[in-house]
Amino acid sequence: MMNKNLLRLPILAAALAIASIAVAGDSPQKERHELMEGVLKGAKVVGPMLKGEAEYDNAAAMKALKSWQSAAARFGDLFPEGSETGEDTEAAPAIWEDRAGFDAALVAWSDAVDAAIAANPATLDDAKPVIGPVFGKCKDCHDGYRIEDD
Amino acid sequence: MRRYIVASSVLLLLAAWWVTAPSGFSESKLPDHVPDAVAGERIFWAGGCASCHARPVNGKRAKGPDKLLLGGGMELESPYGVFRVPNISPHADGIGGWSMLEFVNAMQQGVSPTGKHYYPSFPYTSYAKAATSDVMDLKAYLDTLPEIAGHSEDHSLSFPWSVRRGIGAWKRLYLDAAPVKVSTAGDPLVERGRELVEGLGHCGECHTPRGRSGGLLDDRWLGGAASPEGKGRIPNITPGGESIASWTVGDIAYYLESGFTPEFDTVGGTMVAVQENMAHLTSADREAIAAYLKSVPAID
Numbered sequence: 295m296m297n298k299n300l301l302r303l304p305i306l307a308a309a310l311a312i313a314s315i316a317v318a319g320d321s322p323q324k325e326r327h328e329l330m331e332g333v334l335k336g337a338k339v340v341g342p343m344l345k346g347e348a349e350y351d352n353a354a355a356m357k358a359l360k361s362w363q364s365a366a367a368r369f370g371d372l373f374p375e376g377s378e379t380g381e382d383t384e385a386a387p388a389i390w391e392d393r394a395g396f397d398a399a400l401v402a403w404s405d406a407v408d409a410a411i412a413a414n415p416a417t418l419d420d421a422k423p424v425i426g427p428v429f430g431k432c433k434d435c436h437d438g439y440r441i442e443d444d
Numbered sequence: 445m446r447r448y449i450v451a452s453s454v455l456l457l458l459a460a461w462w463v464t465a466p467s468g469f470s471e472s473k474l475p476d477h478v479p480d481a482v483a484g485e486r487i488f489w490a491g492g493c494a495s496c497h498a499r500p501v502n503g504k505r506a507k508g509p510d511k512l513l514l515g516g517g518m519e520l521e522s523p524y525g526v527f528r529v530p531n532i533s534p535h536a537d538g539i540g541g542w543s544m545l546e547f548v549n550a551m552q553q554g555v556s557p558t559g560k561h562y563y564p565s566f567p568y569t570s571y572a573k574a575a576t577s578d579v580m581d582l583k584a585y586l587d588t589l590p591e592i593a594g595h596s597e598d599h600s601l602s603f604p605w606s607v608r609r610g611i612g613a614w615k616r617l618y619l620d621a622a623p624v625k626v627s628t629a630g631d632p633l634v635e636r637g638r639e640l641v642e643g644l645g646h647c648g649e650c651h652t653p654r655g656r657s658g659g660l661l662d663d664r665w666l667g668g669a670a671s672p673e674g675k676g677r678i679p680n681i682t683p684g685g686e687s688i689a690s691w692t693v694g695d696i697a698y699y700l701e702s703g704f705t706p707e708f709d710t711v712g713g714t715m716v717a718v719q720e721n722m723a724h725l726t727s728a729d730r731e732a733i734a735a736y737l738k739s740v741p742a743i744d
Binding site for chain 2: 334337338341344345346347426429430432433436437438440442
């Protein structure tokens with residue numbers, strides 16, 4: 295019994311070490327970049343519907359909205375002190391200089407996503423007034439909290 | 445000899461005085477048009493008035509309803525110095541009490557009611573290309589907005605730009621109501637787009653490069669330029685180059701409406717305010733702008 299427990303400890307320690315390496319490998323800069331790429335993937339599904347280029351598809355739209363809901367829940371934690379620069383981050387210094395403003399912009403987006411999910415729009419005409427604002431909040435936050443690369 | 449030098453200097457000075465004299469339209473130039481405040485709201489957004497004249501809020505660009513509080517005060521940094529944007533609200537400190545002719549002369553001739561030249565940081569060389577009836581509608585709309593008290597400080601410019609009278613010579617070169625040489629082939633949609641892009645929208649002021657004396661280079665019309673604020677570049681929006689050449693008319697119109705590119709990236713930088721203004725136009729207007737942009741000569 296004793297021997298077994300003794301054996302378990304290093305295994306546990308090794309597992310923890312591996313886990314922490316995995317976490318450390320994903321810097322906040324990289325993690326938020328990937329999260330944002332995922333959000334973009336959803337925008338490329340729903341955007342063409344709003345634009346009139348693709349047929350409106352409720353299930354696909356809801357899937358994207360739910361992916362944004364979970365992204366919104368994680369996003370705010372990915373801008374810790376010390377992650378202001380590096381890895382070609384497009385995060386603007388304003389995020390740390392005006393944290394309350396950034397958080398409010400994020401909440402505004404998250405609220406718009408929640409409202410669109412609650413509306414569960416069946417048609418494009420239903421979707422435009424509830425998903426349009428979700429896109430608008432993306433833009434509002436980028437304007438000021440993202441570095442322009444051009 | 446000395447008499448000759450004195451005489452020719454006096455003549456030169458007189459000529460310079462005459463060349464640089466501010467001159468505006470006379471009353472008879474105003475079209476027979478009843479100003480329409482409702483139509484003027486569209487002109488207000490197309491003209492982008494709020495982007496510069498709306499009073500900044502906590503040092504930031506005004507958003508939403510604050511865009512209608514036109515107390516001025518924004519500072520525009522430029523290679524010539526700092527321009528401070530004036531109050532154009534209908535208060536006496538702004539344009540309150542201006543006659544229609546005074547307003548039209550400000551907008552299309554760059555001359556103030558007291559007979560002084562405006563600096564072309566106020567894009568009257570573009571507004572000169574708009575229909576005067578539209579400008580009259582704009583005044584009717586501005587007169588309905590809230591009155592804001594207060595004057596902005598004077599511009600802080602370096603010599604020789606600080607000599608306001610010199611603008612008169614510049615205007616002789618660059619103030620021209622004629623359209624930029626773009627063929628619209630009589631297409632009414634493209635014509636409407638021309639009015640919005642060349643005139644009210646004053647797109648060329650940033651998207652067209654300038655020569656050494658600060659005039660727009662029409663043979664590089666909308667071909668992209670150094671940012672007037674010093675850093676970065678303003679993109680080429682002709683059918684050439686690599687910025688929006690691949691965009692369809694629908695893509696351009698949707699971008700102006702929503703702020704999203706065909707790749708679903710968002711509008712950035714100084715274009716954000718422009719796009720938000722364009723979102724107030726009709727979809728027909730945005731389509732006209734797009735059709736015009738597709739018609740201009742491609743610049744690589």
